[in-house]
Amino acid sequence: MNDWFRIPSDLQNSYLGLIGLHLREAVIPVLVGLVVALPIAQLCVRLRWLYPPVLWVTTVLYAIPSLAFFVVLIDYTGQTETTVMIPLGVYSLVVFVPAIVDGVRSVPQETLDAATAMGLGPVRRYLQVQLPIAVPAIIAGLRVATVSSISLVSVGMLIGNQGALGNLLNDGQIYHQPRLIWLSVITTAVLAIVVDAVLVGVRLLLTPWMPRGTRKARPAEDRPEPAELVLEDAAR
């Protein structure tokens, strides 16, 4: 059984080490993307005319194939993890910007008025009212961005074994060991599903006011996430 998880020594990493590396390469860019997207989205909410051009730019950036993006970046950041992470962060914007804009816009005017009447300034109103209400939409975006990021890290294998679990794909081919390829695909998929489930848990923790869903209330909550729809919005 342990033979299954043995990793060729040229990768200089254990199985668990590769998983850790993969997670790091996938999650950090998405989190940075989220932090960058927040002010951009706020600008788009404030200045309505800015929203369509921002969506077009993020969509065009999203359409650049990851491999080409990596190769161009090698000139600036070398064959490193950073080179893999920058494009992933850029791709996440196409999901985050519309998700946050829609989430923030969905806050009812009465709620905003009530917050103002209670004496909240614009900053506290944003941080304490608008952002928390937008959490479900943001997490939906986070799920799509993270899962696709985990899948894309593997392509980093092509620029000098920077693809964490993806590096197994190359080793599997050169050493004629299909086991390594299976291991890479299955581990990546399981990793994506586990991270996705963790994010659902985070949403439940962050939004205690939403119906928690006993077995019966589930269907409404478990309907396919609006996350996909968020991505559709990107090019509208």
Place this chain on the structure above:
Amino acid sequence: MNVLHYINLFFSDSTHWHGYDGIPTRLAEHVRYSLIALAIAAVIGLPVGLLTGHTGRGGNTLSLIATAARALPSFGLLVLMFVLIGFGLVPVMIPLVVLAVPPILVTTYEAMRSVDPSPVDAARGMGMNEANILFQVELPVALPLILSGLRSAAIQIVSTATIAAYVSLGGLGRYIIDGLYQRNYEKVVGGATLVAGMALVTLGLFWGIARLAVSPGVRRSN
């Protein structure tokens, strides 16, 4: 190191415009891969999405399938299929279809569920059968959202079809993969520009289709 400079070099080199490795050939191959993948994904995703959306059942299962399909890494799946099946179009189509089915499936389902129930009930009350309700009442209203799902799938396919070159097929990915191994940035940047351009054309096409196909009444109410 200027990207624009490389783009200019790539497109002004006349040798890039002829022969089996010329831009027209590679572009045609890329369009062909993308269309086949989109067609297969639509044939799988649309009927299932329409039916489950119409009956309103199976949403949980759909959500599970979509999550699982999205979790599969496209590149890893390509290498795996290449090792299992060997050279050909099939190992490329499998990851592309797996990539494209979830957005089509989920958006179609959501689009059908978000149709206002009162016209549907009215149609049922007038004695329309289920097939007519689906195609004459629900589908026209759900069409804009369904098209946006297809569009998102198409753009992901166009961008991802570049991986076909990794398993020795053609397409615009040829420039990117060859450029990588030849250390020829001009090729990589040129190929990437072509793919991004093709994605933009796809956006434009879907915008045009939506203008033509969506009924004016539905468009106005949006």
